[in-house]
Amino acid sequence: MKKVSPTLQAQQLSIGYRNKKADKIVRAGLDLEVYQGELLCLMGPNGAGKSTLLRTLAGVQEPLAGQVIMEGQPIHQLAQQERARRISLVLTEQLSAGNMNVLELVALGRYPHTGWGGSLSPADKEMVLQALNDLDIGELAGRKLYELSDGQRQKAMIARALAQDGQLMILDEPTAHLDLINRLQIMRQLRLLALRRQKAILVATHELELALQSADRLWLLPQEQEGFLAGMPEDLVLNGSLAKAFNRSGFHFDLSSGRFVEEVEHCVPVYLEGEGPARHWTEKALQRYGYALSHDKSTPLSIRITAEHESYHWQLFAPEGEKVADSLEALVKSLMTER
């Protein structure tokens, strides 16, 4: 296989803040690489240094040690305009430019490519249209920013960053405050952009499930000073790195579902008989109320799911007797009274 050189790379990078007395080091000894065409998700608990890392990689903040190299050049030595041609950002801060429309916003992305007057060449206009269409917001072009929903506004901001046309796009929590469908859409669009336009896209996010679903690679910044992990999401799940990175008392990472679940003490064993989606959702409900599934048919508590014409019934067998519930809510209530 041909060796691909990274779009952006750093070795032994220390990030943090310069101070007169003593530098505040947030992270040290980071080795990292970003390749074109990949969607990278940066994850880590609050306060782990995600924003500092993003700012350093974007060239907004100077590293305390080491260098961030893009195409053979340290990005902190690049002129500001040159850097803007290579790296574009989507930040968390809210815009307050009400009178601006989507077209004007996206066209601003061409800023580092236009002359002093800022007028757009036909090629610039083509780029702006392409960015609008890539994000499926062509019909919003004439809308004012204040008329947009949060999801539409975020797509417009991404289109602006795309029109800036750097090899690297850095997004800080682009899916925060969005509903589920918008979150899925935005991650899917970012993935497609990485693939089709061969961009390197780095996204800081707290959405574990979304990241596991869509990222080509994950970067994990655990809470402790030490340790920075990079790899394919599935590998990080299987080798336990993900579980370790987010380790907090009260929760554990469930390998099979890829989710963090609440640890419940004093589990009561229950034998469950039944199949399909009804079984899945019954398990979820039982787990939440502190029941653990047992494979032993002779468990004192047992439940049998029966399905008839898409209506479900739950038969509960307990030492005290037998009951039938026609909803999970009713089942849980009966179980609680058995305790």
Add this chain to the structure above:
Amino acid sequence: MQASAPDIWQRKNWLGKLLGLGIAVAGLFLLNLSLGSVAIPPGQVAKILLGLEAGQEAWHHIIWEFRLPKALTALLAGSALACSGLQMQTLFRNPLAGPFVLGISSGASLGVALVVMAGSLLGGWLLADVQGLIILAATIGSASVLLLVVLVSMKVRDGMTLLIIGLMFGSLASAVVSILQFFSEAEQIQAYLIWTFGSLGGTTREELRLLLPIVLAGLLLAQFLAKPLNALLLGERYAESMGVSLKKSRFLIILSTSLLAGSVTAYCGPIAFVGLAVPHLSRLLFPTADHRKLLPAVMFGGAILLLACDILAQLPGSEKVLPINAVTSLLGAPVVIWLIVRRRNISKSF
């Protein structure tokens, strides 16, 4: 739906509106020249301006020596104040910002107060040319505050800090003015107060030779700043990420504002309201965020507002002249309130 190529870029109707504003400026300019304590028909005014024989000999004198300098001053001051107001509102992303947020007028008033009120303590030597001295003092006062602000702007990172520092300079200056007032005679306080009322009529033709190039330089500089101003609408961090050099742009924006607001304040006193209101009115008329369109719009808008206010201030047909500062607010405030109430929300257009 796909965004298709040419149609979304075609939004030329702003040129028509701008032309309309230009015609309004020309009309008001002519009207401003023709109205006053003596009414001169606009046709005769045009003749006099073209150097032709018209009506009475005195009219030539009135037009060339008094009304033309005053109308030109109104035109320049209106454009200058509105243009610097727009720049400040964008730089600080604050709808309440105006040309004087950085303490320009406070610096000027401190200078004038020192001359008018503390001058007597130094002796009677300044009585010879009070008008010229006031202009000098206002210039020195606003220039020194601006120099301080520019120096600070090169040190601090964010605009909010700069805004607060500007406000503090303003407070310091007004504190000194209060102390001076406390120790002054009634006549001196009145002389100072009259300066704060603002006046367009005090500028002579010779003074215009200085005011005109300074204001033109400031307006020209502003046109070159349209691109970074557009980027600054997204906030400083986005602007930086797009390649805007914050320190350089901020320095140039403040420089342009200083030239514009500083020179106008020196010659006309602190004229309020125009710089704050005209950018908002222009945004309502031109629904765009593009400074390449907004800058010409506010320049015309400012000129219109100040020319109209000046016509009202000189109370056509009478010898009395109202202070221009009172008229701008008296006329402008209801207009702005009406527009905001009608449009419900000004922050949407800001």
